[in-house]
Amino acid sequence: MKVREATEADVDAAVDTLTQALLDYPMTRACLDPDGYLERLTQYHRLFVAGIGLPHGRVWVTDDVSAVAIWFPPDMPAKVFAPHAEEFKQLAGSRADLTAEYGQAIALFHPRTPAWLLALAAVHPDRQRQGLGHAVISPGLAMADAANSPTFVETQDPANVGFYESFGFTVIAELELPHSGPMHYALYRPAARA
Numbered sequence: 001m002k003v004r005e006a007t008e009a010d011v012d013a014a015v016d017t018l019t020q021a022l023l024d025y026p027m028t029r030a031c032l033d034p035d036g037y038l039e040r041l042t043q044y045h046r047l048f049v050a051g052i053g054l055p056h057g058r059v060w061v062t063d064d065v066s067a068v069a070i071w072f073p074p075d076m077p078a079k080v081f082a083p084h085a086e087e088f089k090q091l092a093g094s095r096a097d098l099t100a101e102y103g104q105a106i107a108l109f110h111p112r113t114p115a116w117l118l119a120l121a122a123v124h125p126d127r128q129r130q131g132l133g134h135a136v137i138s139p140g141l142a143m144a145d146a147a148n149s150p151t152f153v154e155t156q157d158p159a160n161v162g163f164y165e166s167f168g169f170t171v172i173a174e175l176e177l178p179h180s181g182p183m184h185y186a187l188y189r190p191a192a193r194a
Contacts, residue, residue: 003135006059006068011050013065018045021122026182027156031102033093040091047084047091048120056080057119058143060136067132069121071140074114074149102177102184109173109186111152116144118153133163141167145192152189156182 006014019042022028032040053059053070060069081088092099118140123132144151153164161171169187177184 001067001130001132001135002063003060003067003139004063006049006054006061006065008050008054010059010061010065011046011054014049014059014061014068015042015045017065017068017124018049018120018122020124021128022120025157027102027184030156030177030181031092031095031099033091033095035093040093043087044091045120047087051084052080053119058140060139062132062136066124066127067122067136069133069136069140070119071143072117072119074116098179098181101179102181105175105177106154106184106186109154109175109184111150111188113150115150115152115188116140118151121153134167137167141189144189148191148193150189150191153187155185155187158183158185161185161187 019038022045023041028041028044032044048070049059049068052072056076057070057072059071061067088099089096118137121133121137123130141151151169153169155161155164156177164187165171167189169189171185172188173186175184
């Protein structure tokens, strides 16, 4: 399966893949208002792909867009998210305060030195366990290695921890999010020549 960088033409398919694959992801289930959840989740992924990933990061997909990985560069300023703050808050709906509290809690574990961030990665449920996740994540790791940059990923699904460890990531923090929230795992992969 060929992997390539995504284009605007891939947005709808990428959003569908992310939404189908992450339908029951612990963090979005906790942070998005359950009223109209599927619509909110779809819009959340559209915002990440079209509003942030494509214009400011790097997005890799398989040719059929059944697998997606969104990477944010080390020099991506936080202000990139500012124009979308109100939309994120609306998507969270009744859980906006909880989402903000979670954001503050997990920010404590972000790397203090610049690192590439694997922001989202998913494989459509019909195509999982075929190596496609590995295929779309690997170009970002190769790019970070070529730049001698560390990489960072977060997950709230314990099943993902071993998968990320297979790429050389190490768990640097575990946190049970407040208010009976999901477990949060922060994983770090040092620079290739560290």
